[in-house]
Amino acid sequence: MVGTSKERVANWRKRMKEDPIKYAQYKLKEHERYLKNKERGVVKSIDNMTPREQNKTRRAWRKSQRARTKRIKDMNAMMTPPTSPDENRFQQNSRREAAQRNGRRKKAPGSSKSLQKDTKADN
Template structure:
């Protein structure tokens, strides 16, 4: 009977991993290949990525971690037989309605605080930009005005205040 490609792969890997020298050579080549990828720029460290790329990478990591945990949990559930419930003792994983509602409220409040903080951070950033803009305007105006222009401006201001009293 012919072997499937999966079985062929499994046998090849088992044979390779049984010999310590072959296994070390395989691992060394893998490390070397990774170093070449990093050196050529095909793979970047998280610190070398832009903030947007960092967010995307971390989101992908979170997603794969959740999937991995779910697969592990499913495997564990398939391997362990179901437990028989004991009369009168509630299941430890069960939570009361109040407990669940309490956590929903906490999560909702945290999300609201997070959104408010995000809005405030944006507002602070905008205020900083405006401050820089006005500082720049002031410095440019200061460099533009000559002493003679200052005298003329002061006279105009005095006449303006005199007429408006």
């Protein structure tokens, strides 16, 4: 028998999802339970909450969404293959490519040295 409760629950869920009929019955039962709780007021929709409760609930949603996004990003990072060693060959020209990409920078009007000398001479 499996040791921890976490493992037992995971095993139970796995067996439940393998049988589509039992899984559908389980989902229906859970939905009915949710509707009962909603009628009793245990579970509120966001419309029925005070503004303060709405803020708290939405903050929790944002937090869980950030955690989910981070988890997916980390999973994708683990799944991607490492970079190839041929990349070092292309990094040699990176400075020149960066200069070409940026193009010539425009100077601010009146910043050239010749204009500054002329204004000093006029004073």
